[in-house]
Amino acid sequence: MRRAVFRTPLLDALVYFHRERLTARGRYLLWTTVAFALLGLDALRSQAFLLFAAAAGVLMVALLFTAWPCPRARFECALPARATAGRPVRVRATVESTSRQILPHLRLSFPRPRRGAHAVIVSPQESFLGAGRGAATEAWVELLAPRRGRYEIPGPRLRVTDPLRLAAGNSLRRPDQVLLAYPRFYRLEDFEVPVGRRYQPGGIPLSSNTGDAIEFLGTREYREGDAVRNIHWRSWARCGEPVVKEYQEEYFCRIAILLDTYAPRRPRAAETRAFEAAISMVASVADFFSRSEHIVDLLAAGPDLYEVSAGRSLAYLENILDVLACLEPSPDPPFQTLGPVLFEKLARITTVVAVLQDWDEPREAFLRQVKALGTAVRVIIVHEGPTARDLAAAPADLGEISRMTPADVEQALLAGGG
DSSP, X not given: OOOOOOOOHHHHHHHHIIIIIBOHHHHHHHHHHHHHHHHTSOTTTOOHHHHHHHHHHHHHHHHGGGGOOOOXXXXXXXXXXXXXXXOOEEEEEEEEEOSSSOEEEEEEEOOOOOTTSOOOEEESSEEEEEEOSSSOEEEEXXXXXXXXXXXXXXXXXXXXXXXXXXXXXXXXXXXXXXXXXXXXXXXXXOOOOOOOOEEEEEEEETOOSOOSSEEEEXXXXXOTTOOGGGBOXXXXXXXXXXXXXXXXXXXXOEEEEEEEOBOOXXXXXXXXXXXXXXXXXXXXXXXXXXXXXXXEEEEEESSSOEEEEEOTTSOOHXXXXXXXXXXXXXXXXXXXXXXXXXXXXXXXXXXXXXXESOOOHHHHHHXXXXXXXXXXXXXXXXXXXXOSSOGGGSOGGGOEXXXXXXXXXXXXXXXXXX
């Protein structure tokens, strides 16, 4: 159990001043001054107090600039809302002076997040630039989320510094930003699953017109990307503007990607790697189906069933990755407690792609129930070491079962640039 850190408002203010109002070289000069002060305590034996006086004098002059007002400048820096874990994102900041004077000594910095929060790595942590009137000055920084998750990025600050760039004044700041770091995934060029077509009551509105049973709903105005074959020529002639026919499909392929979220309360390093590799595998499969004509649902099996449903020809991949970015492991085995609500959903699914972290009797029994619904099954097991139950004894009628280790997923990520 961690001990509580003794904190006071005064201590917090000093830490903030040290981090934000002093530059890197200013902090170096401060601690050099402290060292000279300690060495010069005995003035009869050492002349270090002269160095202390010189360093302290420079530092005191620089500290006067901490009372400097905010720079009169136009400051823009758009932070991203989404990124991929382990992949740096370049961010551009622009500064333009709004006064008649040139601002030659400016400091752009990213404050550290609150204590205990996940931190995005910013490089460089601070940048120095100048700004003139009528021409924007650019500065580039890289943001790197070390792992998937939700990050709070404090807004960047722009301050005026002294000519030696030791201390900075009051700041112009941009708003704080929440960044979702997606799990790493790679591009699957081929992924075979048993598919069919199942009747969907009510159909999926606004789905692509490629089915074998469609119902005419009406007409609407033409949108960029609509097929020419769907143009309703009589309505166009009557309205004077392009009009297209809109359909609703009753039969189509619907695929569910089911993720096993179980992990012990105190997982070992290998189990943590397997969980992250399973999430990367789900993201890769979802990316593959985002380029196809299938309707895809994401089901994360845990104490709470997370469900993301999206129609074909829609940008659903971001919705799935948003859930995967913040998904936490479940300490309770989910396949023993899944109720009839899930099976009611799976009864409307054509194919289930199950990404599991082990193979045992509850998981096999669950997939048997899914198979009994008339749903095809494709199983991917991401596991380190031997499984709880021998895969060689798995029944052949369940469908294709493949196995990957976290090292296999990592190798695929490196090969695919994920």
